[in-house]
Amino acid sequence: MATFRIKRYNPEKQPEPYYEEFQLDIPQGATLLDCMNQIKWTLDGSFTYRMSCRSAICGSCAVKANGHALLACQRQASHLVKNGDTIVLEPLGNMKPIKDLVVDFKPFWDKIDKIKPYLQPKTRAPEKERLQSPEQFKRIDDSSTCIMCGSCYSDCNVLEVNDKFLGPAALAKAQRFVEDSRDGKTHERVKELSKPGGIWDCTHCAECVERCPKPARPFDRIKEVMTVALEERVTNNTGARHAISFTKSIKSSGRVNENTLPVESVGYFNVKGLFDLLPVGLRMLFKGKIPPILHKSIDDVDDVKRIFMEADKE
Amino acid sequence: MKFALFTGCVAKGATRELMLSTTRAAEGLGIEFVEMKSAACCGAGVLSEKTPLVADALNARTFAIAEEQELDVVTICSTCQGVLKKTECHIDSDPGYKKKINHLLEEGGHQYTGGKIKVKHFANILSTEEGLNLLREKVKRPLAGLKAAAFYGCYVLRPSELSLYEDSDNPTGLEQIFEILGATPVYYDSRTKCCGFPIVMMNKETSHDMAGNALIDAIESGADCVVTGCPLCHLSLDSYQPEIEKMNKKGYSVPILHLPQLVALALGYSPQELEMDKHIVSTARLDKILEG
Numbered sequence: 246m247a248t249f250r251i252k253r254y255n256p257e258k259q260p261e262p263y264y265e266e267f268q269l270d271i272p273q274g275a276t277l278l279d280c281m282n283q284i285k286w287t288l289d290g291s292f293t294y295r296m297s298c299r300s301a302i303c304g305s306c307a308v309k310a311n312g313h314a315l316l317a318c319q320r321q322a323s324h325l326v327k328n329g330d331t332i333v334l335e336p337l338g339n340m341k342p343i344k345d346l347v348v349d350f351k352p353f354w355d356k357i358d359k360i361k362p363y364l365q366p367k368t369r370a371p372e373k374e375r376l377q378s379p380e381q382f383k384r385i386d387d388s389s390t391c392i393m394c395g396s397c398y399s400d401c402n403v404l405e406v407n408d409k410f411l412g413p414a415a416l417a418k419a420q421r422f423v424e425d426s427r428d429g430k431t432h433e434r435v436k437e438l439s440k441p442g443g444i445w446d447c448t449h450c451a452e453c454v455e456r457c458p459k460p461a462r463p464f465d466r467i468k469e470v471m472t473v474a475l476e477e478r479v480t481n482n483t484g485a486r487h488a489i490s491f492t493k494s495i496k497s498s499g500r501v502n503e504n505t506l507p508v509e510s511v512g513y514f515n516v517k518g519l520f521d522l523l524p525v526g527l528r529m530l531f532k533g534k535i536p537p538i539l540h541k542s543i544d545d546v547d548d549v550k551r552i553f554m555e556a557d558k559e
Numbered sequence: 560m561k562f563a564l565f566t567g568c569v570a571k572g573a574t575r576e577l578m579l580s581t582t583r584a585a586e587g588l589g590i591e592f593v594e595m596k597s598a599a600c601c602g603a604g605v606l607s608e609k610t611p612l613v614a615d616a617l618n619a620r621t622f623a624i625a626e627e628q629e630l631d632v633v634t635i636c637s638t639c640q641g642v643l644k645k646t647e648c649h650i651d652s653d654p655g656y657k658k659k660i661n662h663l664l665e666e667g668g669h670q671y672t673g674g675k676i677k678v679k680h681f682a683n684i685l686s687t688e689e690g691l692n693l694l695r696e697k698v699k700r701p702l703a704g705l706k707a708a709a710f711y712g713c714y715v716l717r718p719s720e721l722s723l724y725e726d727s728d729n730p731t732g733l734e735q736i737f738e739i740l741g742a743t744p745v746y747y748d749s750r751t752k753c754c755g756f757p758i759v760m761m762n763k764e765t766s767h768d769m770a771g772n773a774l775i776d777a778i779e780s781g782a783d784c785v786v787t788g789c790p791l792c793h794l795s796l797d798s799y800q801p802e803i804e805k806m807n808k809k810g811y812s813v814p815i816l817h818l819p820q821l822v823a824l825a826l827g828y829s830p831q832e833l834e835m836d837k838h839i840v841s842t843a844r845l846d847k848i849l850e851g
Contacts (some may be wrong), residue, residue, distance in 0.1 A: 289601060297707040311728075312748070313728055324648055327729075337693050338630045360562075402752055402753040403753075403758075403765060403769070404753075404763055405760070405769075406768035406769055406772065407764075407765040407768070410765070411737070412665070439761065445758070445761045446758055446761060446762050447716075447757075447758070447760075447764065448713075448753045448755055448756075448757045448758050448766075448769070449604050449713065449757050450713040450717065450752070450753035451713060451714075451717035451718050452713075452717060452753070454717060454718045454727075455717045455718055455719060455727075460565055462718075468604075468607065468608060468611075471608040472607075472608055472609070472611065473607050475608065482761075483760050483761045484761045486760075487606040487760055487761070488605055488606075489609065489615045490605070490608040491602075491605045491606060491609070492605075492606055492610060495599060495600050495602070495606055495617070497597040499600065499602050500567075500568045500571070500599070501572070501603070503568070503569070503572040503573050503599050506758060508759075510760045511760060521763065524801070524802065525798055525799060525802065528798065528801065528839055529573065529798060529839075530839070531765065532837050532839060534573055534574070534798070534837055534839075535573075536571075536572030537572070542599055543596065543598065543599055544597035545597040545667075546670075548597075548620070548667035549599045549617060549620075551666060551667060552613060552616050552620070552663050552664070552667070553610075554619060555663050555666070556610065556612050556613045556663060558615060559612070
């Protein structure tokens with residue numbers, strides 16, 4: 246017998262959410278969604294959640310189980326019973342609950358809309374379809390698998406503190422168009438995506454990769470958009486300058502120069518940005534934590550320089 | 560135990576006390592580290608934004624050097640660990656790509672074979688049966704009464720297929736080490752979360768908010784200190800703690816220790832010998848606890 250500890254919420258009856266426990270025998274092979282259905286059908290008909298396909302295709306049934314987002318139809322319930330016999334079910338994070346496990350996806354969809362999730366072709370429509378080579382399709386294959394379940398959005402560490410961040414789902418969807426060989430707005434897209442709230446606000450925590458139930462792996466896609474932005478020379482922002490300074494430093498010494506990196510990232514003419522660096526810089530100086538002023542190269546740095554040059558040729 | 564030590568850039572720069580305390584911990588445990596002085600920066604997931612091929616080639620070069628030395632690689636930074644594992648996985652799973660990478664390495668006299676050496680974080684070598692027994696044997700000053708909150712660092716946990724922790728959502732490796740050192744581990748939700756450091760220059764409010772939430776969570780869970788295996792997390796939680804306090808209009812003053820510092824303290828080294836006085840947040844409150 247397993248305990249399902251479920252976060253219940255019905256603002257029409259009670260303003261605050263509360264936890265309610267249900268006992269259920271987990272049938273062999275039952276998914277978490279099967280168990281949720283059993284609870285609804287046999288124990289409490291008012292238990293509310295979204296579901297549809299039961300096959301990890303529609304993306305409706307994403308919930309938090311034991312603190313992390315997943316598709317309820319994609320996990321065996323018995324695999325989730327780890328500590329004792331309890332599975333904790335909560336609504337997805339970073340979105341407002343409406344009732345029980347149902348959350349308001351409006352901010353999620355607004356952000357998807359913001360990245361213009363449709364093809365803006367270079368040329369007028371041909372008589373027949375626009376062809377792509379297998380290699381061209383491969384660039385966008387993974388992001389095309391996104392089923393908009395909201396798992397990545399729910400667990401994104403940045404969104405927990407900054408709701409202006411476009412978030413992993415919208416940015417992964419953006420990659421699907423940024424790298425589509427048929428799209429004609431690559432430059433405009435990466436310019437828009439390089440603004441505050443876009444690609445450079447991602448902290449690389451890979452929580453989205455961990456929660457994604459498909460091969461979309463949002464953070465990997467965000468990295469690809471960053472590379473395109475740099476190739477397109479959309480560099481008038483801190484994130485791009487940071488990547489350029491970082492690369493320059495490794496290319497010349499094999500190591501990161503922690504003294505030049507912050508200054509070059511905020512920009513030599515960004516007075517406010519440079520002023521903001523002062524307090525931490527002075528504190529580090531006072532404690533003797535400033536990296537050596539004379540930046541030392543690694544041994545055999547010439548080999549590193551050679552690799553950069555060889556790769557450039559390719 | 561003998562390993563090739565991949566120091567990473569930050570342990571040689573802004574957190575030199577990490578390098579020193581690693582040396583002390585190794586000395587106390589009788590572990591031999593051979594510093595990889597010709598290994599390049601792992602790229603920290605930033606070099607690969609600009610040039611993924613070079614980032615992988617430089618890391619493959621690091622592996623090739625370790626293969627030549629016939630030593631497993633030990634990292635002392637969660638970010639280095641995760642980035643190196645990612646490269647290893649990418650190259651090992653794609654023979655064509657490995658050939659391309661080796662072509663780039665050839666002229667420098669290096670070739671990456673794959674499968675010959677392992678890449679592990681310092682915490683991982685301590686968490687083996689041999690490592691735990693060594694700790695048990697060498698602890699001279701049990702850290703009784705010290706409540707320590709682990710802060711893992713994203714890159715050693717996610718994606719889980721690259722993590723050396725069996726259950727990367729609920730890792731216990733650091734807490735297990737704390738217990739052997741005599742400290743009491745504090746479990747709190749933020750221990751597996753992001754410190755916000757990678758965007759501290761792009762969006763400092765968000766970055767400080769993330770670090771601040773972790774600090775508050777650790778304090779409210781009763782921690783005397785936070786212990787991390789990542790120098791970037793250390794910078795975010797320690798060096799920027801005054802900014803976070805100012806932003807939240809609250810005083811935290813939570814000492815943030817590097818994992819090797821905690822280990823070396825239990826081996827009998829003094830806080831001064833581990834340069835804990837170089838931290839931005841004073842570690843003085845720990846002295847009283849350690850004195851019992």
